[in-house]
Amino acid sequence: MRILVLGSGAREHAIILALAAESAGHELFAAPGNAGIGADATLVTTLNPDDPAAVTLFANDERIDLVVIGPEAPLVAGVADALRERGIPVFGPSRAAAQLEGSKAFAKRIMDAAGVPTGRATRAQTRDEVAAALDAYGAPHVVKADGLAAGKGVVVTDDREAALAHADRYLGDGAVLVEEFLSGPEVSLFFVSDGDTVRALSPAQDFKRALDGDAGPNTGGMGAYSPLPWLAERFGGEQAFVELVTREVAEPVIRQLDAEGTPFIGLLYAGLILTDAGVKVIEFNARFGDPETQVVLPRLRTPLSALLMAAASGTLEDQPAPEFSDDVAVTVVLASEGYPESPVTGRALGGLDAAAATDGVHLAHAATRAADGGLVATGGRVLNVVAVADTFGAARDRAYHALSHITLEGAHYRRDIAARVAE
Template sequence: MRILVLGSGAREHAILLALKGEGAGHELFAAPGNAGIAADATVVDGLDANDPGAVTTFANEEHIDLVVIGPEAPLVAGVADALRERGIPAFGPGRAAAQLEGSKAFAKRIMDAAGVPTGRATRATTRSEVEAALDRYGAPHVVKADGLAAGKGVVVTDDRAAALAHADEYLPTGPVLVEEFLSGPEVSLFFLSDGDTVRALSPAQDFKRALDGDAGPNTGGMGAYSPLPWLSDRFGSEEAFVDEVTRTVAAPVVRVMDAEGTPFIGLLYAGLILTDDGIKVIEFNARFGDPETQVVLPRLTSPLSRLLLATASGTLEDEPAPAFADTRAVTVVLASEGYPQAPVTGRVIGGLDAASSVDGVHLAHAATAARGDDLVATGGRVLNVVATADSFAAARERAYRAIDRISLDGSHHRTDIAARVATD
């Protein structure tokens, strides 16, 4: 197939690597891509991934068989709608359905209609409403920007002043949600949905805080691992957990979205927390998660291209359930100095060949660009070092051995990714 992947991060690189790894001879295109993606796909210069008309014209003229929309911005811009109007299969929800991620308040309404368990929340449009909600729910305080915020719109803090300051930052541009704090281990679970049929992928756990021990500010994600063997302790098996979430969360949401005339077609990301009162939803995203994608897809043994096309074409029911290898995958994010508050960019990256030479390791580029003969960092999260092995201990050893071979002045990474499962 001729496949266009929209996006420029490690998530999109992971998708392209999985498609390339099928060995099916796909012709792969990416926009805008990055330096790492350019080695695995044809980067389309000048194509604005957020412009529905431009993407549709390119896909039509280049006879693209499938467009995979990676990040949230093109979804909310309506790129998938424009593609479907021209009969081009698009993996990703339309503008209306993408509000499941684009508006936290919309997501809470859908969850309520679907009977999905989640925490209490108050939509606030003024500072006084925020203050009242903070007092109602107590500390720790959870404040979220209602709209898209590139993974930086959430603060969880015991400091009431910090919670108010976060709300003050986003209130001028829209409402915020003040939520009840939920306690327990978090799980990320992806679902493919063609608007009717729902298929689950394998769960993962990511690490949002910048520093070891889950300290420091929230980030877009500093690492992840998959699968989650500890789910068996509570649910009997990982499969039983996945079945329960499919039945109580994903399927009801997809039914409500369809009933409202906004069918969800693409990847439904459920951010879950396992509380003492049961599984609850923290948030939904309308696309593959980053960095969880980097550890879920390397374990996928079913052809990703078939799953994506069936999802986009409404034929997911005809496909077997996605299958996964019984291997362990770990990814560690290398971040620029100053990330997430004020990342320093433009610095030269070295040692990638040495890192890639570690057995079982590959690199997913998140924010890189070529500058002459050098590779430079262009953002906060720069690279994902991804390692697979038969055990988490071996996968962690490989990942950290590889990341130690990479040079980037001032860079930092967490050293405790998947540490709790290292005995598995």
């Protein structure tokens, strides 16, 4: 197939690497992509992935068989709608269905209508309403921007003034949600959907805080691992957990969206928390998560293209449940100095070939650009080192050994990714 992947991050690189590894010999295009993606797909740097008309024209002119939308911005811009109107298969929900990520208030309403377990929340439009909700729920305080915020719209803090300051940052653009704090381990679980049928992938756990020990500010994600063997203690195994969440979360939400005339076709990301009262949803996203995709897809044995095309064409019911290897995967994010507040960009990267030569390791580029015969960092999260092995200890050793080869002035990364599960 001729497949166009929209986006420029490590998530998109992971998708492209999975497609490129298939025996089918796909022709892969990425818009706009990055320097690392350019080694595995044809870059279309002049194509704006957020422009529905431009993407549709390119896909039509280049006889693209399938468009895969990576980030959230093209979804909210309505790129999937324009492609479907032209009859071009696309993996990604409509603008209306993508509100599940684009509006936290919309997601809460859908969950309430579908009977999906989640935390209490108050939609606040003024500072006084925020303050009242903070006092009603108590600390720790959880404040979320209602719209898209590139993974940085959430604050969890015991400091009431910090919570108010976070709300102030987003109230000028609309409402915020103040939520009750939910305590417990977090799990990310992806579901492929064609608007009717859902197929679950393998769960993962990511690390949002910038520093070791879950300290520091929230980020877009500093690392992840998959699978989650500790689910067995509470749920009897990963498969039992997946079936529970499919039955109580994914299927009710997909049915509710379909009943409202907004069928969800694409990737439903469920951010879950395992509370003492049961599994609850923290949030939904309408696309593959980053960095969880980087550890889920390397373990996928089922051809990714078959799943994506079945979802895009409404034939997912004919696809068996995805199969995964028994290997484990760990990814560690290399971040620029100052990330997440004020990342320093434009600095040279070195040692990537030596890192990638480590057994069981590959690199997923997030923000790199070719310059002066080498590569430079162009964003906060620069790249992912992804390691696959038969144990978490071995995967961690491989990942951190590979990282020791990489040079980037001022760079930082967490050193405790998957440490607890490796023990």
